[in-house]
Amino acid sequence: RKEVEQDPGPFNVPEGATVAFNCTYSNSASQSFFWYRQDCRKEPKLLMSVYSSGNEDGRFTAQLNRASQYISLLIRDSKLSDSATYLCVVKARPPAAAAGNKLTFGGGTRVLVKP
């Protein structure tokens, strides 16, 4: 079983609609959570961090459910430019102070916004 699992999609979304998708993670010691966006043949870019209380950034809302170990992303009023792959990312608590904060990525959820 992968540490971070996502529905690969694609989610075909009419422009202006709302789309939501989840990811699940298996490591209960996970400490930090993020959504990254990746355009075709480009590098991942941080979209937003995910906080326990849920957080919103413009049209994007992220939620974290630690008890069920899942993270969600909701996109409102979808734009054509939202078409991308959305990567769910988890960071476990490092074992030592000097240890790095390696990121564990899901396989990505592809979203296609169509006119």
Add this chain to the structure above:
Amino acid sequence: DTGVSQDPRHKITKRGQNVTFRCDPISEHNRLYWYRQTLGQGPEFLTYFQNEAQLEKSRLLSDRFSAERPKGSFSTLEIQRTEQGDSAMYLCASSLAGGPKETQYFGPGTRLLVL
């Protein structure tokens, strides 16, 4: 541009050849990560440096792979005796050590094709 840079952006090589990639992190960042991404998958962690010290290596990093960060600034990733299975996008990321909310910024990647 003060972001993470990688060179070359593309590399085609024949099986059995050695290749070396370079990553220049954001100048004040003390942490540097290498990831590998294959088609349809999320990036997978390979190795991590804090300053010049290599502190963590993934099991994915076979003996044919070696990474260095000699002066704590740029890093190189060398693959010896390349195999077709090494074909992937190699991503470098850098960050400034700062706890759970530390953000990794990715370079554009080096796309490797082994024939």
